[in-house]
Amino acid sequence: MSSFPVTERSKIRRMHERGSHEHAAVHAVLDAAPLCHVGYVIDGEPYVTPTIHWRKGNRVFWHGSAASRFLRKIEGQRVCLTVSLMDGYVLARSAYNHSVNFRSAMVFGRAQSLTDPDEIAAALRHLVDDVFPGRWDSLRPMSAQEQKATSVVWMDIEEASVKDRVAPPGDDDEADYPVWAGVLPMRTALGAAEPAPGPHHDLPLPEELARLIASGRLR
Amino acid sequence: MSSFPVTERSKIRRMHERGSHEHAAVHAVLDAAPLCHVGYVIDGEPYVTPTIHWRKGNRVFWHGSAASRFLRKIEGQRVCLTVSLMDGYVLARSAYNHSVNFRSAMVFGRAQSLTDPDEIAAALRHLVDDVFPGRWDSLRPMSAQEQKATSVVWMDIEEASVKDRVAPPGDDDEADYPVWAGVLPMRTALGAAEPAPGPHHDLPLPEELARLIASGRLR
Structure with missing residues (x-):
């Protein structure tokens, strides 16, 4: 089952060495899911925190409580966002050829916090309106205290790796084994509000x- | 939006200090999804790799190619599996009270590779039959070469943190703002084979x- 796990991927490469087609591939995976996993190191130990991310050009953002240990500790540090x-x-005729159809991107950079209040307000508006178009202006306005309690972190993508698998099982030479083979598609969708x-x-x-619910997309 | 991201969680605590109820909560999240994100450190830098995991008691497993840099580098090292x-x-009347309903578990331990061929074979059978009950025996048997090309990694969960949010938005005191509030449920399911x-x-x-497809579960 060497191909079952989602561990094989393109080489990690510097973004400035990648062509625009490769940039687009990295960004498309980031945009397809609202959830990412941020890996960081504290005192030599690895941590992985799930959070909501959003993107503007080659810059990726996430946010949280200003009191968050996670956000305070990663300031200025290298992180890996996946x-x-x-x-x-993907069900094959042999265990070894079982696999998963997937898309994944692993991006690397140095985390920085926004400090300018106008930039923080603009970033939070972007987050809300990116998922729920036009919603920000319909909400009770954010107070100064609420904004102060919120940190926005960004990083420019310095290196990245991207990979997908979109195919039926690869062992149609196994004619001697009359076992059902094929794909069980998996999909995440929004349900009734x-x-x-x-x-x-x-x-x-x-x-x-x-419209968002009907679109089948998550953002 | 301090509560939007999935970053607030229970304190990371040693498993032997947790009660059976807390053990069950950690294990239930691990069992609910086939996909985890493993965080590890190479030369001081963080990496996060997505992979398929499975569990037996307080031990969690994953696998991959014996040639995988990821699996070779984590041998004997501390990892964080999320x-x-x-x-x-969760859509509230204020941006600040927007949130996400979620379940997450972060578990920590030291990664070890299985070395005994019988244990490797049993673990791979467990992986396949755990997701697709009874499938292993219907497949073309695994060859010695295929098994040799496959690494199985395990770790005993030493520390863990678990958290969920399952609730409507928390700002029903905002009566002055006539804006739709509620939850857009999100669900991952298998589709037609x-x-x-x-x-x-x-x-x-x-x-x-x-039966698996009809169950609405992923494993």
């Missing part, structure tokens, strides 16, 4: 949210 | 695969 989407189980209790609970679902 | 499931977007071309492509889908 985004993975499992697209299906669940209105919250409380004030204005009978407001209709905004059109942009209905 | 499993995260996004269960929904896609038989592979090649020999025996007209075999019926095995019952255990039909």
